[in-house]
Amino acid sequence: MTRKIAVVFEGNYTNRYGGFNAVINRVVSLRAIADYAIDVYMIQVYDKGLTRLRRESTPASERPAAIEVEGVKIVMWWVERSWLDSLGHRMLGLSPTVMLGRLRALSARLRDYDIVSAHDRLAAHVALEAGRRYGMPVFFSWHGASIYTDPVEDRMIRRCTVELLKSPTCNFFVSEGLVREAHKLTPHFKYEILLNGAPPQFHRYSAAERHRLRSRLGVEDCKVVAYAGRFEPVKNVLWLPDIFHRIALKYDGRVVFWTMGSGWQSDHVKRGFDDSGIDYKMWGKVAPERMPELFNCVDVLVLPSRLEGFPLVTIEALACGANAVAADTVSTAEGIGRDNVFVLDDDFIDNISSRAAEMLARHIDQPLPEACSCAATAKKENEIYQRYLTKLPKNQ
DSSP, X not given: OOEEEEEXXXXXXTOOOHHHHXXXXXXXXXXXXXXXXXXXXXXXXXXXXXXXHHHTOOOOSOOOSEEEETTEEEEEEEEEOOHHHHHHHHHHOOOOHHHHHHHHHHGGGGTTOSEEEEESHHHHHHHHHHHHHHOOOEEXXXXXXXXXXXXXXXXXXXXXXXXXXXXSSEEEESOHHHHHHHHHHOSOOOEEEOOOOBOTTSSXXXXXXXXXXXXXXXXXXXXXXXXXXXXSGGXXXXXXXXXXXXXXXXXXXXXXXXXXXXXXXXHHHHHHHHHXXXXXXXXXXXXXXXXXXHHTTOSEEEEOOSOOSSOHHHHHHHHTTOEEEEEOOSSHHHHHOGGGEEOSSTTHHHHHHHHHHHHHHSOOOOOOOTTOBHHHHHHHHHHHHHHHHTTSOTTO
16 A cells, blocks of 8 residues: 655745755655655745735735646645734734644644655644644654744744754754754754755756857856845845955956846845946846756856755756855855855955856866765655654554
8 A cells, every 4th residue: 555645845836945946856756766645735824904914915816726846736725824923923922823723723634644744844833733633753854944043033933943843753954054053942852864955957968058058048158157046135145246246356257147036135236236347147036947057057156145054056056067155054065065165254255256266267176965866865765754654554
């Protein structure tokens, strides 16, 4: 009898960024090597009425029942944010009791599964309640901000996260660095490391393909330096104009600078690019399906983020043959090497631009770590599940 796994995560179907893509990669890779029936559910929180007015949020233009991404059907679970929760949390630091009730009610939909795999905090609440009600093993995957940002900035979230870390059959973390951050919250939890990996579509094209692609995009006779990600403060994107300008000064050759992504700070960054006089192109929000071809044109990826868990974007860039430099945050060195990450101090912009210019000037080997493989991660995930499934009766 085929075992059934439910994968639950929180996301936004209109914004497919790192965590969203990491979940899909895990599902696709596990399906490829193991005979599981895997169903995927996404929690999308929405505002309406008083909550939308207070948060100045924009309502979703539509609320689909399901979407499909990379051949994976995702059933949508739409959960309304409560204005009582928002007020109680804002004024008194209270737990969101209405939201928690709505999440726990969703657990009834998971009663027939053998395993529930949840990604980050909201999904973990659903999975934990399902495990308590129906007795199946539950696994929580942690990707970044839900460990190193939210619990640090909010006492209520810290208490909640500590409870969740202690509760599942096992926690999965995307890096050793993220485990160290979690241990700052509590030393007591079970865990395994499941590194992010680049899916097969992210690979280095042939020399002929790359030449045709670069010619079509107008960068056949120059180097390309890029940033890929959201345009918001935690990403330090306002530093990009200065970083790119210094790279242009330090490299003796033509350089074009690209950005891929969107966010409320993009206009500020564009003005900085205009003032610096660099040659640039801002692609805006790029469909994930197109990222492999753009990365195959990139020579160096720059990631100055203030905080990152284990940035999937750097792994995808390396898989396509680009070099990568980044700020020395939670786990960036695990993916791109200690020599290519730099402390966020007064010398950061000078240091990261110098390393990027060096990479443009001469070949620097920067191999993708063997462990950063979707296949390797799927193999390990399957082995962990099998240890627990062998203890369960069929059709429990």
